[in-house]
Amino acid sequence: MSTTSSAGAREPKRRRGHLRVAAIMKAGAEIFTEKGYDAATMTEIAARSGTATGSLYRFFPSKESLADALLLEFAQQALDGLAELGERAGDMTLDSLAGALVDFRLALQSQSSFAVALVESRGAGEDKRAKFRQALLEGMARILRKVLPGLTQAKCDAMAAVLLHILKGAVMAAGEKPAAGSILLAEIREVVRLYLAAARSTERGNLPS
Amino acid sequence: MSTTSSAGAREPKRRRGHLRVAAIMKAGAEIFTEKGYDAATMTEIAARSGTATGSLYRFFPSKESLADALLLEFAQQALDGLAELGERAGDMTLDSLAGALVDFRLALQSQSSFAVALVESRGAGEDKRAKFRQALLEGMARILRKVLPGLTQAKCDAMAAVLLHILKGAVMAAGEKPAAGSILLAEIREVVRLYLAAARSTERGNLPS
Amino acid sequence: MSTTSSAGAREPKRRRGHLRVAAIMKAGAEIFTEKGYDAATMTEIAARSGTATGSLYRFFPSKESLADALLLEFAQQALDGLAELGERAGDMTLDSLAGALVDFRLALQSQSSFAVALVESRGAGEDKRAKFRQALLEGMARILRKVLPGLTQAKCDAMAAVLLHILKGAVMAAGEKPAAGSILLAEIREVVRLYLAAARSTERGNLPS
Amino acid sequence: MSTTSSAGAREPKRRRGHLRVAAIMKAGAEIFTEKGYDAATMTEIAARSGTATGSLYRFFPSKESLADALLLEFAQQALDGLAELGERAGDMTLDSLAGALVDFRLALQSQSSFAVALVESRGAGEDKRAKFRQALLEGMARILRKVLPGLTQAKCDAMAAVLLHILKGAVMAAGEKPAAGSILLAEIREVVRLYLAAARSTERGNLPS
DNA sequence: GATGAATGAGGGTTCATTCAT
DNA sequence: TATGAATGAACCCTCATTCAT
Numbered sequence: 001m002s003t004t005s006s007a008g009a010r011e012p013k014r015r016r017g018h019l020r021v022a023a024i025m026k027a028g029a030e031i032f033t034e035k036g037y038d039a040a041t042m043t044e045i046a047a048r049s050g051t052a053t054g055s056l057y058r059f060f061p062s063k064e065s066l067a068d069a070l071l072l073e074f075a076q077q078a079l080d081g082l083a084e085l086g087e088r089a090g091d092m093t094l095d096s097l098a099g100a101l102v103d104f105r106l107a108l109q110s111q112s113s114f115a116v117a118l119v120e121s122r123g124a125g126e127d128k129r130a131k132f133r134q135a136l137l138e139g140m141a142r143i144l145r146k147v148l149p150g151l152t153q154a155k156c157d158a159m160a161a162v163l164l165h166i167l168k169g170a171v172m173a174a175g176e177k178p179a180a181g182s183i184l185l186a187e188i189r190e191v192v193r194l195y196l197a198a199a200r201s202t203e204r205g206n207l208p209s
Numbered sequence: 210m211s212t213t214s215s216a217g218a219r220e221p222k223r224r225r226g227h228l229r230v231a232a233i234m235k236a237g238a239e240i241f242t243e244k245g246y247d248a249a250t251m252t253e254i255a256a257r258s259g260t261a262t263g264s265l266y267r268f269f270p271s272k273e274s275l276a277d278a279l280l281l282e283f284a285q286q287a288l289d290g291l292a293e294l295g296e297r298a299g300d301m302t303l304d305s306l307a308g309a310l311v312d313f314r315l316a317l318q319s320q321s322s323f324a325v326a327l328v329e330s331r332g333a334g335e336d337k338r339a340k341f342r343q344a345l346l347e348g349m350a351r352i353l354r355k356v357l358p359g360l361t362q363a364k365c366d367a368m369a370a371v372l373l374h375i376l377k378g379a380v381m382a383a384g385e386k387p388a389a390g391s392i393l394l395a396e397i398r399e400v401v402r403l404y405l406a407a408a409r410s411t412e413r414g415n416l417p418s
Numbered sequence: 419m420s421t422t423s424s425a426g427a428r429e430p431k432r433r434r435g436h437l438r439v440a441a442i443m444k445a446g447a448e449i450f451t452e453k454g455y456d457a458a459t460m461t462e463i464a465a466r467s468g469t470a471t472g473s474l475y476r477f478f479p480s481k482e483s484l485a486d487a488l489l490l491e492f493a494q495q496a497l498d499g500l501a502e503l504g505e506r507a508g509d510m511t512l513d514s515l516a517g518a519l520v521d522f523r524l525a526l527q528s529q530s531s532f533a534v535a536l537v538e539s540r541g542a543g544e545d546k547r548a549k550f551r552q553a554l555l556e557g558m559a560r561i562l563r564k565v566l567p568g569l570t571q572a573k574c575d576a577m578a579a580v581l582l583h584i585l586k587g588a589v590m591a592a593g594e595k596p597a598a599g600s601i602l603l604a605e606i607r608e609v610v611r612l613y614l615a616a617a618r619s620t621e622r623g624n625l626p627s
Numbered sequence: 628m629s630t631t632s633s634a635g636a637r638e639p640k641r642r643r644g645h646l647r648v649a650a651i652m653k654a655g656a657e658i659f660t661e662k663g664y665d666a667a668t669m670t671e672i673a674a675r676s677g678t679a680t681g682s683l684y685r686f687f688p689s690k691e692s693l694a695d696a697l698l699l700e701f702a703q704q705a706l707d708g709l710a711e712l713g714e715r716a717g718d719m720t721l722d723s724l725a726g727a728l729v730d731f732r733l734a735l736q737s738q739s740s741f742a743v744a745l746v747e748s749r750g751a752g753e754d755k756r757a758k759f760r761q762a763l764l765e766g767m768a769r770i771l772r773k774v775l776p777g778l779t780q781a782k783c784d785a786m787a788a789v790l791l792h793i794l795k796g797a798v799m800a801a802g803e804k805p806a807a808g809s810i811l812l813a814e815i816r817e818v819v820r821l822y823l824a825a826a827r828s829t830e831r832g833n834l835p836s
Numbered sequence: 837g838a839t840g841a842a843t844g845a846g847g848g849t850t851c852a853t854t855c856a857t
Numbered sequence: 858t859a860t861g862a863a864t865g866a867a868c869c870c871t872c873a874t875t876c877a878t
Contacts, residue, residue: 038247042873052839063873158396165378166400172374183367191371194403251848261864266849456665460869470843475870576810580818583799587792601785609789612821669852679860690852
């Protein structure tokens with residue numbers, strides 16, 4: 001009881017804490033996206049999120065830690081999205097997989113366009129990004145193994161890396177004027193499809209079962 | 210002879226100036242690449258190039274001007290390389306063109322690994338980059354029109370953008386351990402080849418002659 | 419009561435802010451006076467006022483803004499003093515007006531010795547100074563019109579400018595050793611008196627009523 | 628003979644040196660006038676005078692020394708002009724002396740408008756200016772003693788200082804639009820005349836002979 | 837715990853002065 | 858001796874971070 005009540009007493013605080021953190025991360029995401037890591041200022045992030053600088057530093061003890069948190073969130077979404085796609089992948093044609101991959105990447109971007117800037121730009125934190133990248137690669141490789149089971153491990157890893165890169169191009173497409181953009185998107189989808197299809201025929205040779 | 214000697218009288222200065230500029234651009238390239246535009250400091254660039262800050266500012270009157278110079282050099286190389294490739298493209302199979310494109314991109318990167326960071330990075334100078342990118346796209350589109358004359362203008366432009374993006378992946382490959390790297394490179398070459406080949410069959414439809 | 423206490427809650431901060439600003443303006447006044455605008459450094463002003471550079475910039479976001487504030491304060495005092503003198507001027511003999519003008523100028527200087535350096539000094543902000551000077555001239559002309567109503571507008575304006583300049587000489591007097599200084603002051607007062615008296619006889623001619 | 632010839636051998640150099648110095652001082656005067664002491668740069672002065680920085684520093688080993696030389700030149704002119712006026716003063720009415728004094732001050736300004744800025748503005752070199760000012764005061768006092776021989780020494784010195792200050796006002800007049808300017812000048816001349824005339828009647832009392 | 841004023845190291849840039857040529 | 862490129866201390870200003878309230 002006392003436990004419960006004390007927990008209850010704390011709950012609002014925690015909830016408030018969560019709201020604060022969410023507000024800060026939202027503001028951070030926006031401002032990092034707008035200006036890049038270096039040009040973003042903690043003061044502005046604090047202001048936009050309606051937080052005092054001191055409070056901001058209670059939740060994120062440094063600018064880098066805020067960027068890290070944002071990155072982590074991005075990684076979470078990316079990995080979750082990839083895993084979820086992996087579960088559906090078995091039932092898909094390569095064609096629709098290609099589309100799904102592009103959509104996945106676009107969704108990622110629109111949800112967390114900020115993080116990309118961070119992932120690309122920061123000098124420090126190389127290792128964190130490497131780890132995240134590794135996880136992404138594994139997620140992608142898992143999908144490939146599911147839809148193209150005949151591939152060697154090495155081929156699978158290489159394809160994962162290449163696909164990840166190609167998909168990044170979808171973002172570029174989204175930045176263009178709608179007309180040109182949708183053509184670009186179609187092209188990217190087509191490349192992905194071609195790549196997967198080619199891999200399938202390669203696979204045939206390996207897996208004559 | 211007297212000409213030579215009199216020319217020599219100022220040569221050392223000029224030569225030293227060129228050396229200085231080269232050293233500064235090298236250091237700038239490195240540090241911009243390592244840290245990005247904002248986080249790079251003129252002081253560090255000066256130090257790494259063995260120059261006093263004041264001297265650095267004699268050659269490049271602002272941080273931005275140094276970045277611009279680096280970008281220009283990169284653009285020059287990129288555009289020249291692309292143009293040169295364009296001249297050879299007519300005589301190539303799509304296969305060898307794919308290889309040549311990848312090689313071109315790699316050469317670009319190794320010569321000017323720096324500029325990428327700048328081209329990607331945030332801030333002012335958006336327009337300069339846009340212009341450069343436009344030039345690059347045109348160069349690529351020109352090649353495509355040469356080897357795939359049946360393509361529509363729009364398809365050509367879209368392919369140019371997508372190819373440019375895919376080729377950027379070659380850089381990633383170069384950053385890997387040799388073993389994995391050469392596999393990755395091979396994959397990218399393969400994707401490019403597939404993409405070109407697919408475009409050629411599309412083209413057949415358009416150009417039934 | 420509660421009002422008082424709640425007001426008091428922020429009072430210390432505000433009071434400290436005011437003290438800070440006052441200390442900064444004092445230091446700025448001193449150092450601008452000692453070295454002139456360009457040679458004065460924000461670092462030294464910060465140091466002399468016991469403030470960190472960053473804090474200084476919180477209150478005055480640029481060197482120019484500090485100079486402006488100083489100028490404004492000076493202008494305020496000058497204009498107020500002149501206006502106040504103008505109200506008393508009607509009841510004064512020209513003799514006591516001469517003394518009052520000199521005293522006014524001296525008071526101005528001792529309160530704000532700083533601003534003179536700024537008003538005189540070079541650079542941007544020419545217009546602000548021109549505006550201020552214009553206001554001063556008008557204030558002085560108003561006094562003259564009151565005590566010498568027969569003067570033409572043009573004569574009045576000219577006299578105002580000349581008087582303002584002569585009075586500036588009082589400052590010079592204040593900078594001398596007391597003995598020589600009081601003689602100088604007496605001379606200046608005398609010149610002013612002479613000038614006013616001469617204007618009055620001129621005026622007689624214009625206003626034979 | 629050998630002396631003569633060796634002197635002759637050196638003469639061209641000396642002459643060239645003098646030309647250089649003159650060019651530098653001219654450029655220095657202009658640029659100090661245009662921008663003030665601090666904002667003027669040795670590089671620009673060198674460039675405008677067609678001199679290499681190194682050479683400039685051979686003649687004037689520091690920025691301050693150049694300013695000093697300019698000041699000295701100004702002092703020379705001022706003192707010479709005053710002395711010359713002193714010689715004519717005996718034969719003049721107070722009226723024409725007033726005019727002559729104003730003209731003298733204006734001439735000084737137009738010949739060396741630069742130096743005023745230097746005399747007023749610089750923090751260092753207080754002593755040099757004091758010495759110059761002292762010489763000026765003596766020159767003025769000498770004139771006064773000549774035209775108003777009955778004055779006490781103290782009165783004379785005080786008047787000299789006040790007159791010098793009033794005359795400075797003539798510069799202000801010269802800066803105005805012609806119309807207003809000539810009115811102002813007339814006023815200043817009038818004040819000077821009044822001041823001198825009043826002193827003469829004072830003097831009468833002292834010197835009833 | 838929350839607040840936001842205060843801090844001061846560090847960034848880009850300038851310029852008086854020096855010194856290799 | 859003349860030159861002008863090189864030097865580096867110092868300037869104005871910013872902002873991540875701390876701490877008194």
